[in-house]
Amino acid sequence: MKVTIEQDKCVASGQxxxxxxxxxxxxxxxxxxxLLNAEPPADQAEDVRQAAAVCPALAIAVEE
Structure with missing residues:
Protein backbone atom coordinates (compact mmCIF):
# COMPACT_ATOMS: atom_id res chain seq x y z
CA MET A 1 0.00 0.00 0.00
CA LYS A 2 1.21 3.47 -0.89
CA VAL A 3 -0.43 6.61 0.47
CA THR A 4 -0.21 10.10 -0.99
CA ILE A 5 -1.80 13.34 0.13
CA GLU A 6 -2.61 16.62 -1.57
CA GLN A 7 -2.05 19.28 1.05
CA ASP A 8 -3.54 21.93 -1.27
CA LYS A 9 -6.90 20.14 -1.11
CA CYS A 10 -6.87 19.56 2.66
CA VAL A 11 -9.52 21.47 4.66
CA ALA A 12 -8.03 20.55 8.07
CA SER A 13 -11.02 18.56 9.32
CA GLY A 14 -8.79 16.06 11.13
CA GLN A 15 -10.84 13.02 10.15
CA LEU A 35 1.78 12.17 6.09
CA LEU A 36 3.81 10.28 8.69
CA ASN A 37 4.16 7.00 6.80
CA ALA A 38 3.66 6.72 3.03
CA GLU A 39 3.90 2.92 3.14
CA PRO A 40 2.07 1.79 6.28
CA PRO A 41 2.19 -1.84 7.41
CA ALA A 42 -0.63 -4.23 6.54
CA ASP A 43 -2.14 -4.03 10.02
CA GLN A 44 -2.87 -0.31 9.45
CA ALA A 45 -4.29 -0.71 5.94
CA GLU A 46 -7.96 -0.73 6.94
CA ASP A 47 -7.52 2.42 9.06
CA VAL A 48 -5.83 4.17 6.13
CA ARG A 49 -8.63 3.17 3.76
CA GLN A 50 -11.15 4.52 6.26
CA ALA A 51 -9.21 7.80 6.54
CA ALA A 52 -9.29 8.22 2.76
CA ALA A 53 -13.01 7.43 2.68
CA VAL A 54 -13.95 10.01 5.33
CA CYS A 55 -11.75 12.82 4.02
CA PRO A 56 -14.21 15.58 3.04
CA ALA A 57 -11.72 17.09 0.57
CA LEU A 58 -10.66 13.79 -1.04
CA ALA A 59 -7.06 14.78 -0.31
CA ILE A 60 -5.87 11.22 0.40
CA ALA A 61 -5.06 8.67 -2.31
CA VAL A 62 -4.40 5.01 -1.58
CA GLU A 63 -2.68 2.76 -4.06
CA GLU A 64 -2.96 -0.93 -3.26
Missing part, protein backbone atom coordinates in the same frame (compact mmCIF):
# COMPACT_ATOMS: atom_id res chain seq x y z
CA UNK A 16 -7.74 11.27 8.81
CA UNK A 17 -5.92 11.64 12.13
CA UNK A 18 -8.92 10.26 13.99
CA UNK A 19 -9.05 7.25 11.66
CA UNK A 20 -5.30 6.51 11.41
CA UNK A 21 -3.17 8.51 13.84
CA UNK A 22 -0.12 6.34 13.13
CA UNK A 23 -0.15 7.46 9.49
CA UNK A 24 -1.52 11.01 9.56
CA UNK A 25 -0.99 14.12 11.66
CA UNK A 26 -1.86 17.79 11.34
CA UNK A 27 0.38 20.85 11.26
CA UNK A 28 0.07 22.92 14.42
CA UNK A 29 -0.15 26.26 12.64
CA UNK A 30 -3.07 25.50 10.28
CA UNK A 31 -4.25 21.92 10.78
CA UNK A 32 -3.26 20.77 7.28
CA UNK A 33 -2.58 17.04 6.96
CA UNK A 34 0.95 15.67 7.32
Missing amino acids: CVTAAMEVFDQRDEDGIVV
